[in-house]
Amino acid sequence: MSNSPLVVYTKLSPNHSGQRTHSIDRITPHCVVGQLSAESICGCFINTxxxxxxxxxxGTDGRISMSVEEKNRSWCSSSRENDQRAVTIECASDKTAPYAFNNAVYASLVNLCVDICQRNGKSKLLWLGDKNKTLAYAPKSDEMVLTVHRWFANKSCPGDWLYNRLGNLAAEVTKRLTGGSTDTGKVDVPSDGKTLYRVQTGAFSKRSNADAWAAKLKVAGFDTYIVQMDNLYKVQVGAYSQKSNAENMMAKLKAAGYDAFITTKSGTAAGTAKKSAAEIAKEIYNGTCSDARWSSWGNGADRVNRLKQAGYDPSEVQSEVNKLF
Structure with missing residues (x-):
């Protein structure tokens, strides 16, 4: 397996067991207990x-070094079995608990994990959060799993600072691998003053990735739709006037194993082909709605806002509605 193109310094250590006897399906990040440079970390392992x-x-400035080639098994986590299948990473940290990383180190850790996964054909990084569950788990061909040194030795490594963030690390790496993006969401109040709460499950730079994710959720029983905003395709579920309803839907998604959060940002519908004003007027007349975000097109200002968000001219549609009545 080729080594990471992110490496800026190499000083190979003699301390390794040669070529691995297991394919790479784990990543084990460590805290080095000191704000060391990339070069100094390599220097720690030169002496036999x-x-x-x-x-x-x-290193403490985020630069990455290599001490043992990725194809070889390092001596790092106090477990021969773990080291045979894990890429091990020593990260500069504070000298005292909780052994915090600075922003540059953590950002490089995310980038390096993404790179390791990509080069090893993985599209997901998992944090199962439990030693026994993790060691008993057989990763799928596209999965990489996080493990920690403290599971194999009486150590606090990688420190509570990183340990408590491993779920976030796994989620961020997986989003990048799948073309996704994080989105905190900002309040977007329609002209009628009523905020609609949507549950977002993913944001992707590629439409194909959004379509695949939406299809997967629909198979699981969730009625999704896709909106385009900020150069991203965002997969959302529902549009609720009461936040409690959105919270209930978010809880259902998380219980099913999907990441989700509530947002009031809507964007432009990026779903099915646009219908004619006459067709939409018939839906309004019959009290139905072809847009999965709503059960009906609504009335008054609600209807105007929903038609605009779906890309229709409210005046043109209303003219067709008037003909039906």
Whole structure:
């Protein structure tokens, strides 16, 4: 397996077991307990008396170094079995608990994990949060799993600072691998003053990825739709006038294993082909709605806002409605 193109410094350690006997399906990040440079981390493992090494090191400025080639098993996590299948990463950290990383180190850790996954054919990074569950888990061909040193030795590594963020690390890496993007959501109040709460499950730069994600959720029983906003295709579920209803839907999605959050940003509908004003007028007349965001087109200002968000001219549609009545 080729080494990461992100590496800026290499000083190979003699402390390793040669070529792996297991394919790579784990990543084990460590805290080095000191704000060391990338070069210094490599220097820690040059002496054979140290009997320790790592595949990569991330210095306090975010620069990445290599100590053991990725194809070889490092001596890092106090577990021969784990090291045979894990890419190990020593990260500069504070010297005292909770052994926090600075922003540059954490950002490089995310980038390096993405790179490792991509080069090893993985599209997901998982954090199962439990030693026994993780060690018993057989990753699928497209999955990479996070493990930690403290599971194999009486150590606090990687420190509580990172340990408590491993779920976030896995989620961020997976989003990048699938073409997604994080989105905190901002309040967007329609002209009638009523806020609609939507549950968002993903945001993608590629429409095909959004379509695939929406299809997967629909198979699981969730009625999704796609909106385009900020150069992203966002997969959302529902549009609720009461936040509690959105919270209930978010809870259902999370219980089913999907990431979700509530947003009031809507965007432009990017779903099915646009219908004629006459067709939409018939839906209004019959009290139905072809847009999955709403059960009906509504009345008054609600109807105007919904038609605009779906890309229709409210005046043109109303003219057709008047003909029906």
């Amino acid at each position: 008396s140290r009997q320790a090494s790592c595949n990569y090191g991330i």
